[in-house]
Amino acid sequence: MIRKRKRKQLAYEQPKTKNEVHFPLESEQTKQAIQEQLQNESSLIFKEVNVQDQTIVVCYISYLIEQTQVDSNLLAPLIDSKEKWTTTRLETNLPIGNGQQYDTIEQVCSQLIKGSVVVYIENEKSAITYSISKNERRSVEKPERESIVVGPQSAFSESLETNLNVVRSRVQSNELVTESFNIGARLPTEVRLVYLKSLANDEDVQTMRQRLNNLKIDDLEDASVLVQYIEDTNKTVFPLFYLTELVDRFSYGVSKGKIGVLVDGSPEAIVAPTTFWGFFESTEDVYFRWSVATFFRMLRFAAMFISFVLTPVYVAVVTYHYEVIPTNLLVTLGESRSQVPFPPILEVLFLELIIELLREAGARLPTKVGQTIGIVGGIVLGQAAVDAGLTSSVLIIVIAMSALASFTAPSYLMGSAVRVIRYPLILLAGLIGLVGVTFGICLLIIHLLKLKSLGRPYFLPVYPFIFKDLDNSLFRLPFSISNRRSIALNTKDPIRYQERKSKKPKDIEDWGE
Structure with a gap:
């Protein structure tokens, strides 16, 4: 067994070199x-x-x-x-x-x-x-939904040629494959399958190729529409493929051995397969130091949990479980709710609906007006609701924390999914209290364990459990330690770079020793 492992390691360390083809030729x-x-x-x-x-x-x-x-x-x-x-x-x-x-x-x-x-x-x-290269770099346009602080700021456009150009500028390798497909019987749309031949798993490539070939539709509007046709199931609110408008996010996924799909006329690209935890990763995690990146990633996980659990727990506690509230806080909460004529579940649903209306109005209106509506509308409506006795001031804080936590997910689709699953949990909390919240969370976990992305388990590496992949999902380790690609992807070359066993770097004054 040990001998076989050594041979496998040597095969990755010494890739086969191709014979060069020299001119002259016909x-x-x-x-x-x-x-x-x-x-x-x-x-x-x-x-x-x-x-x-x-x-x-x-x-x-x-x-x-x-x-x-x-x-x-x-x-x-x-x-x-x-x-x-x-x-x-x-x-x-x-x-x-x-x-x-x-x-x-x-x-x-x-x-x-x-x-x-x-x-x-x-x-x-x-x-x-x-x-005679084109100067297509999209430097003047920044991403709208996936804002990042550190790293490249270029985003995809609606032109397929421009998108291919910026991807090639990021992945300059002759191993990059771009397969062309025409989808749509009446209005054909060109779709490109993008992957690195030396890394991508052949089964994943063949699965995606087969799904694109078997797609029989009249027309294809956008990459987000294509995802709904080719994803493993449509009986879920969670996104199964990653949709991104960031060029570096797409290139990063391809360089890890994943498969990318570009659609002509769409400013978004598809990356697959992906996992539930991958929607909380950001390319900034690569650019930051490992300790800072791990802290931010853990913060996103905690915010996601707070976003869909905080308001249901509030409803359950205020309705059925007053005994778990500290005495001092219970007095404050009682005074705050003394003028509210509605039960907690109606109070929470009323405020959640207001937040959703403000969010949708801010997204549909022009940028400057939308920001004003979101800020002023939230303050005015919140204060007016408290003064009118329609809600308590404590609930305003709970709803605000829940709404802010939902914005921390780098993926807008995952943030929207978290917002949706909050409502069934609120109803369960209003009906049977914390037992209902626990029951809902258990059903949610079972549902996540059953999902797949391009035929691979959606909850990897937690289930099935792969210890060595935890640093590629739940947290980030230093590059000197994490030198392997994801085992779950089963790439052709799992080693990202070879560790160099070198001595500790010396200071300038020590070089003469």
């Missing part, structure tokens, strides 16, 4: 070699130009380059030439900038994915590349 051999190196990239364009009995191959990835420059400054001079082209003449005579020569297919492909155009004269010893 035109068809060149095309085939580039396609194989770039995993049959769907947007890879080949154009052949025949000049003076010469065959010149022009190759580029359509969404990474400026097409007008290729047509006017590269293809036109090639076609109009009355002399034979040589590699040296290509490098200096085209009005497209200085070219660079490369003598292997691997070097050429590394430039292709950075936004270069490759020009190769058949049977020559090297190819020329020209950088």
